[in-house]
Amino acid sequence: MRVAIIGAGMTGASAAHQLRQSGAEVVVFDKARGPGGRMTSKRVESLDAALPFYPLDFGAQYFTARHPLFVKALQGWLAQGVVQRWEFDPYVWQHGLLLPSHDGQSRYVSTPTMHQLVKTILGDTPLHLNCRITELSFSQSSFSSKHGGEWTLSSAEGASYPGFDAVVLTCPPAQCRQLLAEHPLALQIAPELLLPCWAVSLQLQSAVEHPADGIFVKEGPLSWCARQSAKPGRTGITEQWLLHFNAKTSLQLLEATPEELVALAQLEFSTIVGQKVEVSQSLCHRWLYASFNPAQPAPGLLTDKTQQLILAGDWSLGGRVENAYLAGQQAAAILLP
Ligand code: FAD
Ligand code: NAD
Structure with missing residues (x-):
């Protein structure tokens, strides 16, 4: 399985580590100059x-x-x-x-x-930094994919990254919503989390x-x-x-x-x-x-199993570093057979 993870914060690092331990091929993308996100x-x-x-x-x-x-x-x-x-x-x-x-x-x-921990967890995971993903597209029924479809990521710099079986999106909710555009999962993201x-x-x-x-x-x-x-x-x-x-x-x-x-x-x-x-x-x-936001309930991970798309972040479980780590672990568990 080939997985694209958007976001090199604690959630992305945790998911990447777990997925790679189970043999998945993982590529991480982050718009920032270095890994760590909010750490x-x-x-x-x-x-x-x-x-x-x-x-x-x-x-x-x-x-x-x-x-x-x-x-x-x-x-x-x-x-x-x-x-x-x-x-x-x-x-x-x-x-x-x-x-x-x-x-x-x-x-x-x-x-x-603080960012050293995220760096350590990522280890030698392939990482594209300074790479803002601006579009996700899913094409159905590719012969190369076991899951009936394939994801392609496009970046603000005009690069295209095809051939992913699954995508884990770990950006803050508002940024997830922007990226998802018309995808039905976007509607499940509460505002101001x-x-x-x-x-x-x-x-x-x-x-x-x-x-x-x-x-x-x-x-x-x-x-x-x-x-x-x-x-x-x-x-x-x-x-x-x-x-x-x-x-x-x-x-x-x-x-x-x-x-x-x-x-x-x-x-x-x-x-x-x-x-x-x-x-x-x-x-x-x-x-x-x-x-x-303490006024909101934690939504949990949002998933589209058919397209192997997962939205996970600290916000899924109520914020904090610990929850970001756990959200990454849960995202990996959903994708692993
Ligand atoms: P993030 O760290 O936000 O990672 C998401 C990543 O996605 C970012 O690196 C971002 O650059 C990237 N990204 C977003 N959009 C795109 C895109 N389109 N393309 C590519 N990359 C993209 N928690 C504690 O437990 N203890 C504390 O003391 C504490 N204090 C905090 C203080 C502050 C000021 C802040 C901001 C947070 C604090 N937290 C604290 C919360 C903690 O930092 C977070 O819970 C945790 O780091 C979130 O990790 P994450 O991976 O879910 O998200
Ligand atoms: P924690 O148990 O140390 O703190 C949780 C909260 O409990 C604190 O914010 C504080 O309000 C209160 N608290 C804890 N110990 C206290 C004490 N001895 N006396 C008085 N009040 C006390 O840590 P946690 O549950 O892992 O939470 C993570 C920390 O990250 C919290 O401090 C939280 O405020 C902070 N955080 C800050 C931001 C931000 O935007 N500034 C974002 C996310 C998390």
Whole structure:
């Protein structure tokens, strides 16, 4: 079986790994420059001339593991050294107070950046990067296919990739809908399954004195603040904080300028840590499709068995890295005999 996977995030990597282990031929396509999807890092300028740039996690910050299948995979990654436990004691900002919020939850990061895990899972899977798929077409009754048809993918660059027995689509739902055009599966995708998030990195002139390394923010415009140097395996990172705006504010500020976002982030963060922070460098990244909308039920994987087309993503099972991994495993299980 020859399978095309669109999206080199955690879902795509997980599906690719499982399918290849069972002997399928897999090709992965992604519009981005590198694999990782929302477990990505961006190159951030450093003030240290010896290390002018370093990567910083702008998307997923850590993950938890609850499902036995994911826990088992995690054991392997820990043994390989691609994942480490991030032992930070969470703080919570609520009712105008920053307080410890110890919970005993184990949290994990991939090292040296979050996208390294996706890269490792993909291994030597054939991968077309900088390749935005713009069209999927299915032609019936090809003699070469066991499944009564064959998929051809077309890219924005004008390339054509024929000869696939199955397609696994792992883009965010809105992008799946665009790609599916008139296909009946498009109608099954609920709108607004994923909500936006502005991520802002602040490199500070001096260290935050408060001992908190990771803060769950329950009021105001932010949702999360984390001292990136506190994560295991992040060498060379100085006093660099990554802040996420909550979904409601991100939606309201969707078209805000970097200056507006940084000013607001700096003000809020100063209030939370109780210290006026001075910013030496900053970077903003807008995620249009970030977190699962809690007002929606998780739809599960959407499948067209006749055409061997599967829509799978973190959103299928309710968001988060763990669910992306599980969605990839489920997609592979549907296709495997
Ligand atoms: P994605 O990672 O979105 O992968 C989809 C891929 O498809 C992308 O690489 C995209 O480039 C590609 N693509 C889309 N359209 C096309 C096309 N037409 N052609 C080719 N390629 C295409 N989860 C946690 O568990 N813990 C966290 O702390 C956490 N924090 C987060 C913070 C932020 C700001 C964000 C954005 C997400 C966070 N998440 C977190 C969620 C987590 O990142 C996701 O659940 C997970 O990475 C989703 O993986 P995925 O493969 O399903 O989707
Ligand atoms: P988790 O159990 O650490 O966190 C889940 C949520 O529970 C947190 O967002 C937080 O609101 C709350 N929480 C957890 N521990 C807390 C504590 N000690 N004190 C106060 N509140 C606490 O991790 P998870 O279930 O694997 O969730 C993944 C994380 O990814 C969450 O933090 C989620 O917000 C985050 N995420 C963020 C985005 C985004 O767009 N910014 C997108 C997807 C996921």
